[in-house]
Amino acid sequence: MQITENILRKDTDIDKELQSLNAEQYDAVVTLDRPLLVLSGAGTGKTKVLTTKIAYIIENGFAFPSQILAVTFSNRAAREMKERLFGITSSAMGVWLGTFHSICAKILRSHAEAVGISRDFTILDADDQLKVVKQILKEMNIDAKAAPGIVAKISRWKDKGISPDNPSVDKTTQEGRVYKVYQERIVSYDSVDFGDLLLYVVQIFKENPDILQTYRNRFKYILVDEYQDTNVAQYLWLRMLSPLGQGLCCVGDDDQAIYSWRGAEVGNILRFEKDFPNTKTVRLEQNYRSTGHILGAAASLISNNQMRLGKTIWTADGDGDKVIVQRVYNGYEEAQVVSEKIEQLHRKYDLDYKNAAVLVRAGFQTREFEERFIANGIPYKVVGGLKFYDRQEIKDIVAYMRLIYQPNDSLAFERIVNVPKRGIGASAVAKFYTVASEKNISLYLAAKDILEHETLRPSLKHSLDEFIKFIESMRLRHDLKSADIARIILDETGYAEALKQEKTLESQARLENLKELLQALEEFEDLPSFIEHISLVMDSPKTEEDNVVSIMTLHSAKGLEFDAVFLGGWEDGVFPHNLSIQEGNVEEERRLAYVGITRARKLTFITYALNRKIHNQWQANMPSRFLSELSPEHITHITGRSGCFS
DNA sequence: AGTTCCTTCATTTTT
């Protein structure tokens, strides 16, 4: 009855929604009987297609919400999709909508025993991974400097779906051996890393046809966002769920594939039509974001790439302003010119600061802009820097929570066993380590064991006893909400007190952050749900919308749009980046440039400097090769300093 | 346990 009512009531809404689509979008929404590939250019309404399609399926009763799986890459994309979906229909509750990782975590929690891991696994972040590898390298007497590289290598293996025992992992190499130990180690911690979330689920599907079948039956429709950025593991996962592509709809833009260095395989999208016979391909080319000259410039640039499926975005709106390319003397002047232009637009044309963005290739480039903006009084924020949950104080409290939830999480144990200081120093931890590896148990259990069976210095014995008693008592408090648990941790361990004593600006800020954490915690009932959230959704608690200019890397700008976009540092060596040139991966850099240009609604402003100080050394660079690839009819080239005050 | 000095090394980082 409920269902019928919903259909009747909402029918008009979905009709309205369908009517607002262009022909291609409509085609993409209503095609359900074949594998569907939607090639969606920048600003052509792919989220609209995805959300309308889900609503269309539900409202017409083609499937129940719980039979629809919609995967995205980022939490941001998932959140946006959720919001817009519920804006169209109120019947979307129950849709499996989330990132690849969160969906996999959900599946893995229900079938963990099938791969022999604890159902209460904790999820390691990049920091934890690095610690584990450093630890292993130390044991193997290898220089710890190699650690970041090895973590990256292990992650790439996992992206490719390669586990340590795979023959392609060469055990005679250092990396291969570390990988093996690494995997054993984190298993002993009852932990999984991000890559594992995918890999374990693939393994479960492979080894348990019955489990796989339940999911195949369940998901009648599968929608994938940003398909160009899927890696091999994700691809394998998808193919298992939908071997023939029945009910599969993948949306992506090969021209915006910018994460190959993280294991993304553009090949997945290029190969889609071969993978899934009888595929229907829809191209979304009408752009609703940018003006004509901006799109023209972007199109001319990207046409220089060989490896692409080919599509040309266009707009029904006017040409707008040409893309401005300005030569500056150095980075200092670059920041000055951009700063003045923003101020000018702000004063003369009422441009809100929040509608302007400075996009750069690499993080170090943000500094000159920041300094200039401070000097000129332009409010700004650097997007994508230190994340809220990456802060020390937040990680500490979360480590307590992780340990309470999963005592075998030795990384969490090690992090906080002596935080705040309670006299359990490095030598004590070393002892835990020895016993832990002798008896093949976790650090926590080893500590307990030592406490019971060995004689310890009285002060050490006392504080260790206190610590373990505290953790044990918290483990029994199933009645507590997660916020209460955090409060008790802060009070009873003396963590908050220690910060209060400090009375520095920094400790004040930390206390503020902890307050914010407690606030965020109110949303979560129990400890597990919060830990899951914090591990998978590394987002900050929502901050108020500031009216400030955004400064960020091109990578973090994907999916965003601004009225005015300033692209700095278009010099060969900076952009395209030297290392990419050496690796012969200029096409990906070009896609990055394409992403940058197409972020703008009304104005794209590109600068290149004749001289730039890199590593404290002045360097004269050639203008970026991409500049000459921008079709001149869409460009205004300014070579004089005065030209910017038009 | 905390500090200070010295060396090293400088892409991108949705999860």
Place this chain on the structure above:
DNA sequence: TGAAGGAACT
């Protein structure tokens, strides 16, 4: 240049 990590000192 300047940040980060490790060694060496206090």
